[in-house]
Amino acid sequence: MLDLNxxxxxxxxxxxxxxxxxxxxxxxxxxxxxxxxxxACNTFECEGKEYAAIRxxxxxxxxxxxxxYDITGPDAMEYLNRIMTRDIxxxxxxxxxxxxxxxxxxxxxxxxxxxxxxxxxxxxxxxEHAMDWLMNCAEGFDVEIKDTTRDIAALAVQGPTSxxxxxxxxxxxxxxxxxxxxxxxxxxxxxxxxxRTGFTGDLGYELWTTPDLAGDMFDELFEAGRLxxxxxxxxxxxxxxxxxxxxxxxxVDFLTSEHVIRTGRQRTxxxxxxxxxxxxxxxxxNGRKALxxxxxxxxxxRFVKLDVEGNKPAHNSFIFNKGKQVGTVTSAAWxxxxxxxxxxxxxEWPYGRDTDNLEAEIYFQRELGWTKVxxxxxxxxxxxFDPARKRATPPSRI
Amino acid sequence: xxxxxxxxxxAGHNGLTxxxxxxxxxxxxxxxERNDYIGGATVSRELHxxxxxxxxxxxxxxxxxxxxxxxxxxxxGLQVVPYGGGVTYQRDGNYYTNYDDHDRQYREIARFSKRDxxxxxxxxxxxxxxxxLIRPFLMRTPPDPTSFKAKDLQELAYLASKxxxxxETGMADALRxxxxxxxxxxxxxxxxxxxxxxxxxxxxxxxxxGVYSPGTAYVLLHHYMGDVDGSVGAWGFAxxxxxxVSNALYQAFMAHGGELKTGAGVDxxxxxxxxxxxxxxxxxxxxxxxxxxxxLDPKRTFLDIINEEDLPEDVIKKxxxxxxxxxxxxVNIALDGLxxxxxIDPRSVKMKGDFHFIDSLERMERxxxxxxxxxxxxDPFVDLLIPTLVDPTMAPTGKHMMTVFxxxxxxxxxxxxxxxxxxxxxxxxxxxxxxxxxxxxxxLIAHAEVRxxxxxxxxxxxxxxxxxxxxxxxxQLMFNRPFPGYAQYRGPIKGMYMCAxxxxxxxxVMAAPGANAAREVLLDLKRKNVVPExxxxx
Ligand SMILES: Cc1cc2nc3c(=O)[nH]c(=O)nc-3n(C[C@H](O)[C@H](O)[C@H](O)COP(=O)(O)OP(=O)(O)OC[C@H]3O[C@@H](n4cnc5c(N)ncnc54)[C@H](O)[C@@H]3O)c2cc1C
Numbered sequence: 001m002l003d004l005n006x007x008x009x010x011x012x013x014x015x016x017x018x019x020x021x022x023x024x025x026x027x028x029x030x031x032x033x034x035x036x037x038x039x040a041c042n043t044f045e046c047e048g049k050e051y052a053a054i055r056x057x058x059x060x061x062x063x064x065x066x067x068x069y070d071i072t073g074p075d076a077m078e079y080l081n082r083i084m085t086r087d088i089x090x091x092x093x094x095x096x097x098x099x100x101x102x103x104x105x106x107x108x109x110x111x112x113x114x115x116x117x118x119x120x121x122x123x124x125x126x127x128e129h130a131m132d133w134l135m136n137c138a139e140g141f142d143v144e145i146k147d148t149t150r151d152i153a154a155l156a157v158q159g160p161t162s163x164x165x166x167x168x169x170x171x172x173x174x175x176x177x178x179x180x181x182x183x184x185x186x187x188x189x190x191x192x193x194x195x196r197t198g199f200t201g202d203l204g205y206e207l208w209t210t211p212d213l214a215g216d217m218f219d220e221l222f223e224a225g226r227l228x229x230x231x232x233x234x235x236x237x238x239x240x241x242x243x244x245x246x247x248x249x250x251x252v253d254f255l256t257s258e259h260v261i262r263t264g265r266q267r268t269x270x271x272x273x274x275x276x277x278x279x280x281x282x283x284x285x286n287g288r289k290a291l292x293x294x295x296x297x298x299x300x301x302r303f304v305k306l307d308v309e310g311n312k313p314a315h316n317s318f319i320f321n322k323g324k325q326v327g328t329v330t331s332a333a334w335x336x337x338x339x340x341x342x343x344x345x346x347x348e349w350p351y352g353r354d355t356d357n358l359e360a361e362i363y364f365q366r367e368l369g370w371t372k373v374x375x376x377x378x379x380x381x382x383x384x385f386d387p388a389r390k391r392a393t394p395p396s397r398i
Numbered sequence: 399x400x401x402x403x404x405x406x407x408x409a410g411h412n413g414l415t416x417x418x419x420x421x422x423x424x425x426x427x428x429x430x431e432r433n434d435y436i437g438g439a440t441v442s443r444e445l446h447x448x449x450x451x452x453x454x455x456x457x458x459x460x461x462x463x464x465x466x467x468x469x470x471x472x473x474x475g476l477q478v479v480p481y482g483g484g485v486t487y488q489r490d491g492n493y494y495t496n497y498d499d500h501d502r503q504y505r506e507i508a509r510f511s512k513r514d515x516x517x518x519x520x521x522x523x524x525x526x527x528x529x530x531l532i533r534p535f536l537m538r539t540p541p542d543p544t545s546f547k548a549k550d551l552q553e554l555a556y557l558a559s560k561x562x563x564x565x566e567t568g569m570a571d572a573l574r575x576x577x578x579x580x581x582x583x584x585x586x587x588x589x590x591x592x593x594x595x596x597x598x599x600x601x602x603x604x605x606x607x608g609v610y611s612p613g614t615a616y617v618l619l620h621h622y623m624g625d626v627d628g629s630v631g632a633w634g635f636a637x638x639x640x641x642x643v644s645n646a647l648y649q650a651f652m653a654h655g656g657e658l659k660t661g662a663g664v665d666x667x668x669x670x671x672x673x674x675x676x677x678x679x680x681x682x683x684x685x686x687x688x689x690x691x692x693x694l695d696p697k698r699t700f701l702d703i704i705n706e707e708d709l710p711e712d713v714i715k716k717x718x719x720x721x722x723x724x725x726x727x728x729v730n731i732a733l734d735g736l737x738x739x740x741x742i743d744p745r746s747v748k749m750k751g752d753f754h755f756i757d758s759l760e761r762m763e764r765x766x767x768x769x770x771x772x773x774x775x776x777d778p779f780v781d782l783l784i785p786t787l788v789d790p791t792m793a794p795t796g797k798h799m800m801t802v803f804x805x806x807x808x809x810x811x812x813x814x815x816x817x818x819x820x821x822x823x824x825x826x827x828x829x830x831x832x833x834x835x836x837x838x839x840x841x842l843i844a845h846a847e848v849r850x851x852x853x854x855x856x857x858x859x860x861x862x863x864x865x866x867x868x869x870x871x872x873x874q875l876m877f878n879r880p881f882p883g884y885a886q887y888r889g890p891i892k893g894m895y896m897c898a899x900x901x902x903x904x905x906x907v908m909a910a911p912g913a914n915a916a917r918e919v920l921l922d923l924k925r926k927n928v929v930p931e932x933x934x935x936x
Contacts, residue, residue, distance in 0.1 A: 011746065013499050037501030105567065129504070132516035147512045259519065261526045263565040 014039055017064035018153035018214035026232045033235065036129075038065035043234040048336075050237035054200050055337045057229025058159035060221065061238055063206065067129050068152055071122045073143035080114065080122060082285055083137050085269060085278040091116050094182040096197050099124075100269055100277050101133075102287030106294060107257035107266035108274075109133060111250050113197060115182060123148070127250035128259070137286070153214035157221065158204030158241075160387075161228040163395035166194070166205060169224035174205075175394035188213055199238065201245020201385055203395050228398070243342050244335035246305055246383030248272065253303070253330040253344055267346075270294055271301040301327075302352030306343045306360070306377040307384075308332070314343040314360040314375065321358055326351035329360060338384035343377065355379045402428045402657075404689035404919065405677055407664045407703065408859070410438025412898040413693025414647035415912025416919070418469055420689075421654035423920055423928045428685055429656065430677065432663030432859065436648055438693070439858050439865065440907050442639025446845035449793045451730035452640040453847065454858060454865070456783065456801040457481075459624030459633040460908040461643060464537060464930040474646035474653075477637040480626045481788045484751025486596040487835050491740055494592050495748050498632075510590040517587045521597075522631075527568060528575050529623040529630055530935055532903075534560055536623070536910045537932030539918060540877040540885045540902045576872055580614040581759050591758040598759055599752075599781060602805055604865040604905065606723035608766030609759045613871040620870055620904065635789045643907055667894065669708040674893035677703075688893045689919060693912075694859060695867035696720050696880035696900040704891070713890045716881040720900075721869040724851030724862030725769060727807030729828050732845040733798040736784070737836045753782040755831055769806035772813055774824045774850075778831065779805045797844075804828055809851040809862040816852040824850055866905025867898055876902055887915040888922075895919055 014034045023041065031042040040062065044050060053059045071080065081088040084099045091097050093116050100111045112126035124130065134145045157166065166174055171185045171194060182195045190213050198204030209217050222230065242249060250256055257266040268291060269278050278291060308314050313334050319327040327347035334341050343360060358377040363370060389396060406417040409431035421427045435441065439454035458478050466476065482498025494510065497503040508515035541553030564572055575583065580601025584594045600621035601614040608614070626632040636642040648658065663680040667690055676686035692699040700709060700717035742748045756762055756779050765775035781803040786792045792799045804824075811820045825848035833839050851863025860867060868874055877885045880900045887895050897915035899905035917929040 011502070013497075013501050015501075034501065037504060129516040129519060131512045132514075132520055135513045147508075259523055261523055261530065263563055263568055 013037070017062055018211045019062045019064060019155065019218055022215060022218045023062060023232055031234070035065040035235075036067065040065060041232070041234040042236050044232050047234060047236040047240075050231055050233040051240050051336065053229055053231040054159050054233055054237060054241050055202065056160060057231065058157060058162045058165050058225055059200070059231055059233030059237065059241075060225075061156040061158065061233050063154045063156050064152070066149070066154070067126045068148045069124045069126070069130055069134055070146045070148045071124060071134070071143055072120055072146075073141070074120060075141040075143050076120045076122055079138060079141040079143045080124075081282065082141075083134075084114065085285055085287070085291075087279040087282055088114070093118055096180045096182060096195050098277070100274060102269065102291065103257050104287060104290065105257070105266070106268045106287040106290030107260075108254055108269060108272065109258060110256045111248075115195065117182070128256050133258070151211065152208055153211045153217070154206060154208045155218070155221065156198050156204065156206050158198045158200040158202060158233075160203050160389055160396060161230070161398055162204050164398050165221065165225045165228045165230055167397065168228070169220050178393050179391055188216055192217060199245075199247060200241040201247065201383060202241075202387060202390050203392070240333050240335065243331050243333040243344070244338050244340070244383070244385040246380075246386075248303075248344065249331065253346075264300075267301060267303075268294055268299065271299045271303060273303045298349060300349050302347045302349055304345050304347060304352065304355060305380045305383075306345055306358065307380050308341040308343050308360050308362075309376040310362075310373065311341055312362045312364050312373060312375070313341065314362050314377075317343070317360040317362050319345050319347060319358055319360055319377065320374070321351050321354060324351065326358075335384050340384040341375075342380070342384050345377075399684070399686060401676075402426050402685065402687040404428075404691060405430060405685055405687040406691045406693055406897070407677065408432070408438060408693030408898065409436035409644070409648070409658060409660070410693050410898055411440040411644050411647055411907055411909055412912035412915075413438070413691070414644060414651055415465060415469075415909040416691050416693070416897040416916045417656055417658075418647055418651040418654060419913060419916035419929050420919060421651055421656040422469075423916075423925050425923075425925075427651075427656050428687070429651070429658040430662040430664055430679065430685065431658065431660045432680075433857070434660050436658070436660065437641050437644035439854075439860065440640045440644045442641030445730075445847055446732040449732040449797065449799055449845070450639045450641075450791075451732075451799060451847060452636075452785070452801055453730060453849070454728065454854070455640045455907050456785070456803065457633045458636045458640065458643065458907055459621075459626060459631075460906040461624070462537060462908060462910050462913065462932070463625070463627070464933055465909045465913050468930045469647065469650040471643075471646040471650060474649035475638070476642050476646040478626055478634040479637055479788055480629070480632055480634040481783075482632075482751050483747035483749065484753055484783075485739075485742065485748050486592060486754040486757060488592055488757040491835075493741065494596055496596065496751055497747065498751070507593055510593055511588070514588045514590050514593045518593075521587045524571065525619065525622055526630060527564070528572060528619055531560055531564060531572055532619060532623050533630075533935050534932060535876070536903045536908070537913065537930070539887065539914050540879070542883070542886065543877055544883075575615050575619070577612055578615045579610045579612050580618050581609040581763075583615040583618075584759070591760075595756055595758050595762060596754060598762060599754060599779060602762065602766070602779065603781065603803065604726050604805075605869060606725035606769065606806070606864075607869075607871075609762045611766075616872065616875070617870050620906065624906070624908070635785050637789050638791050639785075640907060647909070664703050667704050667708070667891070669705070669891055672708075672891055674891055689895065689923070690893060691895040691897045691915060691919065692889070693898040695722060695861050695864070695898065696896070697722055697861040698859060699889075699896060699900070704894075708891060710890050713881075713884070716884075720880055721871065721874060722861045722864040722867065723869065724809035724854070724864050725806045726854075726863065726865050727774065727804040727824060727828075727851070728849040728854075729802040729804060729825055730847040730849075731800040731802065731843055732793065733800055733842045734844045735796065735842050736787075736798050737800075737839040737842050739836045749784065750787050751783070753780075753835075755780060755835060765806055769808050772808055773811055774807045774827060775805070776827060778807075778828060780828060780831065782832065802828055802832070807850055807863075809855075816850050821848050821850050821852070824848065867900040868905070870904050875904065879904060887911075887918040
């Protein structure tokens, strides 16, 4: 008879993270979803209150499922400079930067954040799994690449009271940490790395530690947050916050090029209003030639962030220009703090050139009654939500 | 004597499809089948009490949904149940589990290589891209590239548009893909042996080529281009065995007023002034029709059931040169209970998919070496399934049925005809390989049907036992299938047509050749087309 206990079973499709056990008591809606094979919550109790916590208190989001790669070795900087469109030489030790990287056709392969942890040690956090591409590009470079996704326990701690919370937690020296800075604080038997980064467009931090300290870090954070309106936040609230803050989401606003099957559905940085992330002064990086060519010939698409008339979110809307269909909405939300009806849209070139007469075709339903409205849209100058407190150093102590 | 509108030779699933469409259009159609049962290589027979085997084909993916719907096959009992899972064993007993959900699969591949786990995502996208090129052509007649007829030019333009639609890199990839070996292709993605071995099976099944022979990447595509309800690349079991496909087609044919005779092997076509007039059966019976459609493979069609004097010289030559090498065997096993596989929970999804016991491309290539040496592989590549775990109708409750497809198995043994002793030794090789991973397997065997190319040829009529009615190499695909100049289902004799796997788009339980052939017959008869168009891939 087969002894079932000796059988190796890896049968969970969706696995818990280092924080799942801690988060379970808060998950009153039991609304879990599959984030790259790990458990994550859409909501914990109420998405509206979770969003409010991000904007007026502190929201905590488990980022363990995010793919993480540690890149070390004497050629690490040179190697990353070859992959990324930005100039990585400008990234100092203990600093973080937002990055995108392209394939040879100039199509965006993915976006993420790059941390410089020491002279020759970087950490890349990406939306997709990246091991294959990172290894493919490593040919000829003296670098070592390690998938550290499972080895790191990380939480995003976001909102105007987040500094106060972390200070109350006893993490010292944080007041001087500037946006995109990194510091380390001893914690229990090890340490917590803190970066002033996030995806909400407000004051916020990300805490990184080893799995053995995850439980303690969580407990002390939540204890310190009790008086400062701290809550775990779900993905729905976070999505709303990022749209309000003007951040694009891979897999939603653009597709990652390796996963595209239909010809032409990939996008270049120029087509996503991301030219500021491309440093053409660098003599060589993946996609440079194709991007230079496109710069000359003109892009096929134009990505715009729109302020939509009225209060009905333009979910999945077609965009019209003087009656002609010229594009589609990729992300949309009524943004409660900014009181703006935001839509991100992909417009076909050359119609995207003229953005004076755009309209969104919005369908909405009340009690099975469907209504269609044509709402005027204006391109936005900057993000709908961009508070000064996001940059203040030292931040507010509340 | 009665004259039919059309006679279809052979009640394989393609012959039945052609017959059903011709009958649907209102024609008086007769199907003549040599065996006492229908289905050809799409058949389920009860050779052991209460246990059904899918004697030849055993899993379903290629069957065109347009035809299933149009001929109302679900109404006639056809149900395809998707399956997934299975394992590829290493020699050391460790195994790779083929989870069919993305996340477990990613983690499982990562146990062998994290890079491969990620590369698999790129691989899937790239193969899917290639299927998008071929899928639109499954329900179309290939254009004749040397003809200047409006229809051919139009079809060529369509082909060109699909091709250029792939974009610059896509076109370059396609050209390479159609001609390269599955081994070389996999080497471009993966580093671990077992992952490559697991993926390579589809590239050699039914093919007298090795994993490093050019052309095998396309064979993989042929196994990837089907779908179960839109899930491209997925496979399922026809509930009740593959015979359910033929039985449903038969009933659809009957519902449209068809007539079918079994035990009616055709000896030859009656041809007068280069026009078919009917057929003469092996027992001397004659049947008449101006349209005769052959559901046999091209060799049998042109070298066996048509008199040489009725054929142009070039066709005889082309038929002789047609590549239809036997390379596969099959072992179907009735089991008194569920065998235990080392290290596997019997309740797990691992039991519910394909088992493979070869863990490197090297071993697969060696298996091919045996075939070239004129013998069956001593360490064969097998594709083993226990369908009863997904479809309990195949055996009494508690008993099981196992289907084992075997690559490679030669049409002759060291140049000599197969003997019964050879066949038994071949069966034993397969059983021994399985038993290495399942200690109680041998003791559970209640009955086994061992099929070498000899049996496949004798029972199904497949020349050399080639499962696809001809190799799926580039020189025998699209407008080259079966041969240049004859790829539009019309034979060299007026009124004579071909409708089976030896024509575009080739082998497998697909029904597309049968449907396409019917469309061409109806066109020539100036009748309204009743064959559905292919669904567009959106
Ligand atoms: C072992 C094996 C495993 C396979 N596995 C799969 C699988 O899992 N999935 C899949 O999709 N495909 C599989 N295939 C391929 C698939 O089964 C065949 O390509 C398909 O069934 C062929 O159908 P057909 O109608 O074109 O021809 P056939 O099925 O070959 O039909 C020809 C018919 O003609 C009859 N016939 C022959 N000579 C005469 C004559 N003189 N007079 C009258 N009748 C005659 C035969 O008896 C037969 O019924 C497999 C094939 C084999 C052999």
